[in-house]
Each structure stands twice: as C-alpha cells, then as structure tokens.
Amino acid sequence: MKKHIAVLPGDGIGPEIIAQAVRVLDAVAERFGHEFEYEYASIGACAIDECGEPYPEATHDVCMNADAILFGAIGDPKYDRDPSAKVRPEQGLLKMRKTLGLYANIRPVKPYDSLLSASPLKNELVAGSDFVVVRELTGGIYFGEPRGRNEAGDKAFDSCVYSKAEIESVAHVAFGYARRRRGKVTLVDKANVLATSRLWRETVTAIHKAEYPDIALDFMYVDNAAMKMVSNPRDFDVILTENMFGDILSDVSGVINGSIGLLPSASFGDSRALFEPIHGSYPQAAGKDIANPIATILSAAMMLEDSFGLSQEAAVISEACADAIAKGIITEDIRPSSPYGTKTVGSYIAEYILQG
Ligand code: IPM
Ligand code: MN
Numbered sequence: 001m002k003k004h005i006a007v008l009p010g011d012g013i014g015p016e017i018i019a020q021a022v023r024v025l026d027a028v029a030e031r032f033g034h035e036f037e038y039e040y041a042s043i044g045a046c047a048i049d050e051c052g053e054p055y056p057e058a059t060h061d062v063c064m065n066a067d068a069i070l071f072g073a074i075g076d077p078k079y080d081r082d083p084s085a086k087v088r089p090e091q092g093l094l095k096m097r098k099t100l101g102l103y104a105n106i107r108p109v110k111p112y113d114s115l116l117s118a119s120p121l122k123n124e125l126v127a128g129s130d131f132v133v134v135r136e137l138t139g140g141i142y143f144g145e146p147r148g149r150n151e152a153g154d155k156a157f158d159s160c161v162y163s164k165a166e167i168e169s170v171a172h173v174a175f176g177y178a179r180r181r182r183g184k185v186t187l188v189d190k191a192n193v194l195a196t197s198r199l200w201r202e203t204v205t206a207i208h209k210a211e212y213p214d215i216a217l218d219f220m221y222v223d224n225a226a227m228k229m230v231s232n233p234r235d236f237d238v239i240l241t242e243n244m245f246g247d248i249l250s251d252v253s254g255v256i257n258g259s260i261g262l263l264p265s266a267s268f269g270d271s272r273a274l275f276e277p278i279h280g281s282y283p284q285a286a287g288k289d290i291a292n293p294i295a296t297i298l299s300a301a302m303m304l305e306d307s308f309g310l311s312q313e314a315a316v317i318s319e320a321c322a323d324a325i326a327k328g329i330i331t332e333d334i335r336p337s338s339p340y341g342t343k344t345v346g347s348y349i350a351e352y353i354l355q356g
Helices: 014-032 045-051 057-064 089-099 113-118 164-180 195-211 222-231 243-257 294-307 311-326 342-355
Strands: 002-010 035-040 068-073 104-109 131-136 144-149 156-159 184-189 216-221 238-241 264-268 273-277
Touching: 002 014, 002 057, 014 035, 014 068, 014 294, 014 311, 014 342, 045 089, 057 089, 068 294, 104 164, 104 243, 113 311, 131 164, 131 243, 164 184, 164 195, 164 238, 184 195, 184 222, 184 243, 195 216, 216 222, 222 238, 222 243, 238 243, 264 294, 273 294, 294 311, 294 342, 311 342
Parallel strands: 002 035, 002 068, 068 273, 131 238, 184 216, 184 238
Antiparallel strands: 104 131, 104 264, 144 156, 264 273
C-alpha cells in the first residue's frame, strides 16, 4: 500500500517524538511491504517564527493533499509569559482542527497490566479499566463568538455555543464506538447549569431513541464524572462530551494509565483525519531525549488502522509498545530511574517490528 502522510512535528518535544513515530512507520513499511511517503510542514511557535502565522496556508495545503496527518505538539513558554501576544501557537492547532473539520476527537484509555503500579491510584481500582473519551473538537467555548474584551479592557468574555447539528455529528461517532465496544455511552455535561448542556442532552437522547436503542445511554455531570474517573474508572465505556470538558477529562485519564505520555488520539472529520498524542509540547524536556514517544507511536498505529485499514500492522505496533513497557524499556515519566531515552525506546519498538 502506498500512502502520503503529512507530518507536523510542531514545538517542544514534538520533533523528537515524531522522529520516533516515523521510524516505527518505516519499520512497518519495510516488514509489510508498504510505501509511506512523508511531507513535512510547520505549525505552532516554529511557524510563527518562520512566517508570522501559526497555521500557514502552505501547511494547510500539505494537510489537504495527504491521506492522513501525523502531528506532534504545540506550545512555547515564551508566549505563556506574554499574555498580550496577538498570535499564539495554540491558535494554529485550533485553526487546523476547524479548517479541516475535525469535529470528533477519540482518546482511548486502557492501562497496561505491567504498569499498574505507575498509576498514583490504587492498582485494584485501575486494573481492567478500558474506556474512550469522544471529545467534540470544533465547537463550544474554544470557538464561540463573541469573545474578547470590552472597550475599557477590564472585562473579558468567551462564549460557549453549540448547534444541534454539531452535537449530532459527534454523537453518531460515540454511538458507533459503543456498538463496537461494550455498548454504553455516558454523556458528560453540566446540564444543571448550562443551556448548551441541555441542548446536548435533548439532542443525544433523541438520536439514541431513534437510531441506537440497543446502546445504554446515561448522563453525568462533569464534576461528578471527574471524581468517578479516578474512583471508579471501570464504569465507563464511551464518554461523549463537549470540547472543554473533554480536554480536562482526558488529562485526568492520563493518571489512570500511569503517564499521559502513553495516550494517543485520533481526530476525525467527514473527509480528513489527524493523529496526535494527547500531551502537550513539554518544553522543559525539549532536546533532552527524555520525552516518551509511545503516545505518538500509538497515534501512528491508530492512523494505520483507522485511516488505512491496516489492522494487523497497527496491532504489531501496539504489541511492540506493550513489549517495551513489559521489559522496562521506558522513559523516566513512567519510571524516574530509567536510563532509557526517547531514541532508545523508539529503536526498541522499531526493531521489534522488523524482527517480526
Ligand atoms: C489538547 C491540548 C489543546 C487543547 C491545546 C494545546 C490548545 O490541550 O489537544 O488537549 O486544549 O485542545
Ligand atoms: Mn488538553
């Protein structure tokens, strides 16, 4: 199979973890006789430095011409220290998600048995949890208008806006996942306070009744869901939620796995797909060869399976990652005393694949 992949390393540890994912993809190509062609493009702080734009037109063209997009991370502390900055790296990521129409973000969580002790939570509580967060990605408070400041500059506002159509699109994705899993969707919202959440409940309930009566649907307020996620994570199968709640809850889910550095994600629209780790650019670790490449490598596996239909190849990548973890070839986020770095973990996984 021949595929053209847009590769967007981004900022911070992005380039290092992406390099390992590409190495693993090359190993898959060699072992299974595929041809993966990569086209690199810039996004985020490095794109602002190059051309003043966090998501340049040229990068958009690369994404539009690709069969799938692999993305690293975005963000640079020099912008965090300057709240008045007019252009921020994160705007690049948001613009990319919006212009590519990537409305559904899938964040699967399933801890490794060999890593249960890495979670700060009690092992018996975490063992056996297996759920996926389906996060709406192109609406809500991230994009709603109006937003900004009043004229005096002493008041700021963001708007949370959702249309029925936006909720329907992502709800279908969540029910689809539930059908292939354990048949349960939990809609997480704040319907006791927010009008948008009440529209979510109404819309999701109607779709459920009309098209997915075989799926169990329940509702949970987001504050309660955050508590349940760390006290009873096995209760969840598919969590369907809006953009901001999904952002927060998916970081919480990193605690269950032992490290956020292990969690991949996929973002889908009607015609495009992007794959990225859920963690950020971790600037303090950039260039130190300590970042965990596994979340990005597993994102590449999701790309093979979900965009190219290469399930066997994806399974081999997952198996290779599980083997690295079981043998202790892991970075210091999981075991602080580990002598292994980003490159060693990447080579171990690539070698495992090549050895067949
Ligand atoms: C994520 C990130 C982004 C988000 C940031 C970098 C804008 O935290 O993908 O979860 O909030 O969506
Ligand atoms: Mn986030």
